[in-house]
Amino acid sequence: MTTLVKFIIAFSLSITGDSTTTYESIEAGALRPYTYATVLTVSDAPKEKALQILKNKCNVCHSKRNRRRVFTLAKMDRWANDVYLQVFLKKRMPKGKKIKLTQQEYQDLLTWITNTQNR
Numbered sequence: 001m002t003t004l005v006k007f008i009i010a011f012s013l014s015i016t017g018d019s020t021t022t023y024e025s026i027e028a029g030a031l032r033p034y035t036y037a038t039v040l041t042v043s044d045a046p047k048e049k050a051l052q053i054l055k056n057k058c059n060v061c062h063s064k065r066n067r068r069r070v071f072t073l074a075k076m077d078r079w080a081n082d083v084y085l086q087v088f089l090k091k092r093m094p095k096g097k098k099i100k101l102t103q104q105e106y107q108d109l110l111t112w113i114t115n116t117q118n119r
Helices: 002-016 044-065 077-089 103-118
Strands: none
Touching (some): 044 103
């Protein structure tokens, strides 16, 4: 649902703002307000956030103990179900007492997993 809302907002902002022809010089008397929108692919933002979390919190141990499961942009989607199982259902990851996930990081991972499953 939130993905749909984000898409609708990004789409409506992209319609109202025309980023290719909106710049005019102040000397020319152009003082009209403009809406500038950066249109991102809705599914890319959660993936980038999840990749940062996986790199910072998971790859620390995986690079030493489980090199086959080091998360990269190309390989991360195939392990989404395993991440869900280990992090959310079994609550086994991340291991140790030093590395903890914040509530926002849990939410970002869950958003990425949901988007991956919906594709």
